[in-house]
Amino acid sequence: MSFLDFAPAPESTGVLNLRKSYGLFINGEFVDGHGDSITTISPATEKPIAEIAHANSHDVGVAVSAARKAHDTVWSRMSGTDRGKYLFRIARLIQERAREFAVAETLDNGKPIRETRDVDIPLVAAWFFHYAGWADKLEWAGLGPNPRSLGVAGQIIPWNFPLMMLAWKVAPALAAGNTVVLKPAETTPLTALLFAEVCQQAGLPAGVVNIVPGLGEVAGAALVEHPGINKIAFTGSTAVGRHIARSLAGTDVALTLELGGKGANIVFDDAPIDEAIEGIVRGIYFNQGHVCCAGSRLLVQENVHDEVVDKLTRRISTLRMGDPLDKNTDIGAINSREQLDRISALVSQGEAEGGVRWSLDCEIPKAGFWFRPTVFTGVATSNTVAREEIFGPVLSVLTFRTADEAIAKANNTPYGLSAGIWTNTASRMLQVADELRAGVIWANTFNQFDPASPFGGYKESGYGREGGRHGLAAYLTAEGKR
Amino acid sequence: MTHLPIPKTYKLFIGGKFPRSESGRSYSVESPNGEFIAHAAQSSRKDARDAVVAARSAFGSWSRATAYNRGQVLYRIAEMLEGRTDQFVAELVRGGATEKAARTEVVAAIDSLVWHAGWTDKYAQVVGGANPVAGPFFNLTVPEPTGVVVAVADQTASPLLGLVAAVAPAITTGNAVVVIAHEAAPCASMSFAEVIATSDVPGGVVNILTGSPGELLPWLSSHADVNAIDLSGIAGELAVECERSAAETLMRVIRPGRFIAAHTSFDRIGAFVETKTVWHTKSLA
Numbered sequence: 001m002s003f004l005d006f007a008p009a010p011e012s013t014g015v016l017n018l019r020k021s022y023g024l025f026i027n028g029e030f031v032d033g034h035g036d037s038i039t040t041i042s043p044a045t046e047k048p049i050a051e052i053a054h055a056n057s058h059d060v061g062v063a064v065s066a067a068r069k070a071h072d073t074v075w076s077r078m079s080g081t082d083r084g085k086y087l088f089r090i091a092r093l094i095q096e097r098a099r100e101f102a103v104a105e106t107l108d109n110g111k112p113i114r115e116t117r118d119v120d121i122p123l124v125a126a127w128f129f130h131y132a133g134w135a136d137k138l139e140w141a142g143l144g145p146n147p148r149s150l151g152v153a154g155q156i157i158p159w160n161f162p163l164m165m166l167a168w169k170v171a172p173a174l175a176a177g178n179t180v181v182l183k184p185a186e187t188t189p190l191t192a193l194l195f196a197e198v199c200q201q202a203g204l205p206a207g208v209v210n211i212v213p214g215l216g217e218v219a220g221a222a223l224v225e226h227p228g229i230n231k232i233a234f235t236g237s238t239a240v241g242r243h244i245a246r247s248l249a250g251t252d253v254a255l256t257l258e259l260g261g262k263g264a265n266i267v268f269d270d271a272p273i274d275e276a277i278e279g280i281v282r283g284i285y286f287n288q289g290h291v292c293c294a295g296s297r298l299l300v301q302e303n304v305h306d307e308v309v310d311k312l313t314r315r316i317s318t319l320r321m322g323d324p325l326d327k328n329t330d331i332g333a334i335n336s337r338e339q340l341d342r343i344s345a346l347v348s349q350g351e352a353e354g355g356v357r358w359s360l361d362c363e364i365p366k367a368g369f370w371f372r373p374t375v376f377t378g379v380a381t382s383n384t385v386a387r388e389e390i391f392g393p394v395l396s397v398l399t400f401r402t403a404d405e406a407i408a409k410a411n412n413t414p415y416g417l418s419a420g421i422w423t424n425t426a427s428r429m430l431q432v433a434d435e436l437r438a439g440v441i442w443a444n445t446f447n448q449f450d451p452a453s454p455f456g457g458y459k460e461s462g463y464g465r466e467g468g469r470h471g472l473a474a475y476l477t478a479e480g481k482r
Numbered sequence: 483m484t485h486l487p488i489p490k491t492y493k494l495f496i497g498g499k500f501p502r503s504e505s506g507r508s509y510s511v512e513s514p515n516g517e518f519i520a521h522a523a524q525s526s527r528k529d530a531r532d533a534v535v536a537a538r539s540a541f542g543s544w545s546r547a548t549a550y551n552r553g554q555v556l557y558r559i560a561e562m563l564e565g566r567t568d569q570f571v572a573e574l575v576r577g578g579a580t581e582k583a584a585r586t587e588v589v590a591a592i593d594s595l596v597w598h599a600g601w602t603d604k605y606a607q608v609v610g611g612a613n614p615v616a617g618p619f620f621n622l623t624v625p626e627p628t629g630v631v632v633a634v635a636d637q638t639a640s641p642l643l644g645l646v647a648a649v650a651p652a653i654t655t656g657n658a659v660v661v662i663a664h665e666a667a668p669c670a671s672m673s674f675a676e677v678i679a680t681s682d683v684p685g686g687v688v689n690i691l692t693g694s695p696g697e698l699l700p701w702l703s704s705h706a707d708v709n710a711i712d713l714s715g716i717a718g719e720l721a722v723e724c725e726r727s728a729a730e731t732l733m734r735v736i737r738p739g740r741f742i743a744a745h746t747s748f749d750r751i752g753a754f755v756e757t758k759t760v761w762h763t764k765s766l767a
């Protein structure tokens with residue numbers, strides 16, 4: 001055994017008490033769906049986890065009606081204090097069942113248990129705890145003395161942070177007095193359905209939260225096009241975001257979009273290099289790079305390029321890829337075969353266009369979907385791997401000489417979600433942060449999230465913010481206005 | 483001594499200059515009872531694109547100007563307008579307004595500019611701030627201007643006030659604007675361009691086009707270098723078409739009706755800002 005070898009330390013799945021099959025969650029109960037049900041699998045083993053009912057447009061209609069009734073008769077009329085108490089209950093139930101949720105998420109999504117246990121699930125609880133406290137303080141949300149809920153919110157979430165994205169959407173919506181119909185991603189419905197159980201345990205009034213797993217083009221489209229919806233909140237690809245914005249033209253449905261990104265992570269020569277290496281790794285290999293705000297373009301000042309790349313590849317060589325349930329695993333499975341194919345195709349294109357590829361030399365499990373952490377050097381700004389969102393563990397390294405050049409290169413993208421700055425010069429950090437056209441800037445850190453901190457993009461990364469007062473306001477209207 | 487009046491040639495306002503339409507076209511502006519008033523330039527899609535280029539090149543330095551400076555510039559616009567009140571009243575009356583309504587409109591336009599001038603150095607403090615995150619981080623949220631904003635002045639009433647109400651909220655936070663004037667009553671708008679031109683507003687920050695919103699908006703709403711479009715001033719199928727084409731670039735869309743009569747609207751300022759959050763580690767090391 002070398003110093004990097006550890007005995008297996010798998011987290012037990014005994015904590016899970018999964019059903020064989022899950023229905024849709026509508027009006028407080030699990031019901032049959034009328035779409036074609038699917039079997040959700042673990043991307044790390046391709047083994048089945050549970051049978052999941054799928055909603056068709058009829059089911060979505062039933063869910064919207066349930067949400068409407070709950071909004072008009074119960075939830076929007078309830079005192080903010082009581083709405084807040086329900087949300088506090090949910091936060092506590094999540095904390096109590098945290099280990100179970102972490103294991104279920106890792107099983108269904110393929111991400112390491114270290115991340116679900118230490119990041120995803122704690123943030124889910126924190127999100128509900130934060131917004132619980134807002135429910136009786138809406139008059140301080142910045143919309144005047146008597147803000148009101150929008151009504152029924154349709155929420156469509158991605159597969160990269162399944163329960164966390166649910167929390168980002170559901171918590172502020174409910175605090176503001178809206179009811180929701182949420183469609184989880186096709187490959188990761190499990191924790192949303194466990195969350196439905198939490199709603200039951202919390203005694204949440206029927207119809208306040210409805211969960212309709214299904215296909216984007218069926219259930220998702222039905223939700224977007226349903227005339228009874230007052231708000232759509234979507235997190236996912238820019239292409240689908242465009243489609244949704246187009247479908248809602250001419251309606252009075254409110255819309256927030258959290259879309260793709262191609263975040264620049266800028267390393268100046270006076271950066272704390274060892275910390276920057278950790279931040280680069282966190283920026284692109286966290287969650288296998290399935291992160292819309294990933295720091296997927298590394299911009300390094302030319303005179304420290306060789307040092308940074310050398311230290312970076314040495315650091316990546318210590319990463320452990322494998323069983324996501326193992327507590328020592330750093331890199332888990334790619335979420336689906338489809339995503340793996342997309343990553344592979346883009347990486348091949350990167351090689352064909354002249355990028356120099358380096359990938360971690362490690363064993364790949366026989367079953368499941370895996371992609372080795374990869375670094376491209378010698379990348380030109382025009383290369384596909386420097387322009388397109390790969391949504392995988394693939395970093396493109398570019399260089400710059402001056403701060404102006406770094407800013408120009410960082411902003412040279414239709415996206416504008418995140419960026420990183422590594423420097424020990426505070427004045428330079430602040431000026432560069434001002435110049436970057438991105439919604440979230442991390443300086444001497446990366447991929448930090450907090451319910452009190454607004455998150456969202458510029459340009460084609462979408463519009464609207466999640467988190468903090470801004471995220472709450474996205475579910476409110478000043479009295480008499482919609 | 484008699485003086486034969488010299489009628490003004492109304493042109494466009496792009497990049498701080500007053501060009502004619504590159505298309506060479508004009509259209510005749512008439513009073514409600516059919517009396518000829520003037521010719522206005524009939525902007526083409528090329529004029530619209532030139533205006534976007536001018537706005538983009540002005541955006542950088544205007545968005546970096548201090549809030550105090552932007553406030554003084556906006557206040558200066560109000561001063562210039564105040565000094566020419568009678569001229570604008572006469573122009574609005576010629577376009578069919580009563581003397582009283584015209585004066586009320588000009589005063590409201592001046593007051594709107596003063597109101598916005600005061601917001602430049604307060605807006606960020608009201609909507610931004612420090613976020614109490616659960617970790618050793620400095621975490622600050624600030625609003626920033628969205629970029630190049632396209633707006634349409636109210637096409638149904640108040641040609642001067644409608645234009646000011648469309649322009650002022652966007653430039654308050656540092657955006658650059660391309661605005662389409664009231665099509666049928668563009669004279670006061672183009673005279674307002676003279677006010678802008680003498681108010682220390684950098685060239686290109688405000689660009690004013692006259693002509694047909696129906697002809698110009700399809701180009702502007704699909705222009706990849708436009709960041710936001712305010713459709714408050716129009717209605718109907720044209721607005722829906724614009725919103726649909728705006729989805730292609732995900733430019734921000736302000737839907738018709740939302741701010742139609744709002745010339746002192748806090749929310750309208752907020753329609754043209756992006757929210758940026760900056761994290762930085764804290765430590766004694």
